[in-house]
Amino acid sequence: xxxVEQSLFLSVREGDSSVINCTYxxxxxxxxxxxxxxxxxxxxxxxxxxxxxxxxxxxxxxxxLNKKDKHLSLRIADTQTGDSAIYFCAESISSYKLIFGSGxxxxxxx
Amino acid sequence: ETGVTQTxxxxxxxxxxxxxxKCEQHLGHNAMYWYKQSAKKPLExxxxxxxxxxxxxxxxxxxxxxxxxxxxxxxxxLHTLQPEDSALYLCASSPSSGTTYEQFFGxxxxxxxx
Numbered sequence: 001x002x003x004v005e006q007s008l009f010l011s012v013r014e015g016d017s018s019v020i021n022c023t024y025x026x027x028x029x030x031x032x033x034x035x036x037x038x039x040x041x042x043x044x045x046x047x048x049x050x051x052x053x054x055x056x057x058x059x060x061x062x063x064x065l066n067k068k069d070k071h072l073s074l075r076i077a078d079t080q081t082g083d084s085a086i087y088f089c090a091e092s093i094s095s096y097k098l099i100f101g102s103g104x105x106x107x108x109x110x
Numbered sequence: 111e112t113g114v115t116q117t118x119x120x121x122x123x124x125x126x127x128x129x130x131x132k133c134e135q136h137l138g139h140n141a142m143y144w145y146k147q148s149a150k151k152p153l154e155x156x157x158x159x160x161x162x163x164x165x166x167x168x169x170x171x172x173x174x175x176x177x178x179x180x181x182x183x184x185x186x187x188l189h190t191l192q193p194e195d196s197a198l199y200l201c202a203s204s205p206s207s208g209t210t211y212e213q214f215f216g217x218x219x220x221x222x223x224x
Contacts, residue, residue, distance in 0.1 A: 004152070042116075088153070096143075096166055097158075097166065100153040
């Protein structure tokens with residue numbers, strides 16, 4: 001069935017890079033996404049990647065996609081305390097259906 | 111108002127109450143969604159409306175009843191809920207075609223059922 005998995009927790013020091021990993025199962029996904037959720041808020045779309053791309057860079061964010069291994073990662077360069085949040089990976093399996101992972105809680109230590 | 115708004119932000123209700131959650135989107139989108147977010151579980155898609163027609167209904171108990179009167183508004187009517195229904199209920203919207211399928215979320219309604 002459709003499944004998206006992420007590690008639950010990541011702790012980094014301020015100024016270091018963070019790498020959040022995700023694996024998915026549906027090889028027909030058209031787009032893959034990274035969302036950010038801060039406390040008491042909804043999900044905010046950070047970036048997405050089309051399935052025929054290997055990499056996408058957007059300022060401090062770098063998304064890497066290994067379609068063969070069904071592995072997606074989000075790298076945040078120069079991580080700041082404001083980056084502390086829960087990050088969700090999601091894959092589109094139809095125009096209306098996104099499958100989300102359980103989220104990775106990122107803690108940035110000063 | 112911009113984006114996706116939800117009211118109320120917090121709701122406490124007893125198991126015999128009837129209440130409604132409201133969502134409004136100001137993005138000109140044609141599709142709207144209800145999700146349930148429980149602690150340590152993936153987001154659960156509950157309902158999808160496209161052009162005011164329900165297109166997805168993921169085996170949600172009948173004590174949750176959605177309503178989409180127009181493409182900008184979505185309601186979730188609640189009655190005789192159970193304590194395990196306590197969760198964050200998120201509304202989202204998206205363009206319905208020719209897009210990257212990205213969904214835009216509201217801030218959610220934190221529901222507590224006593």
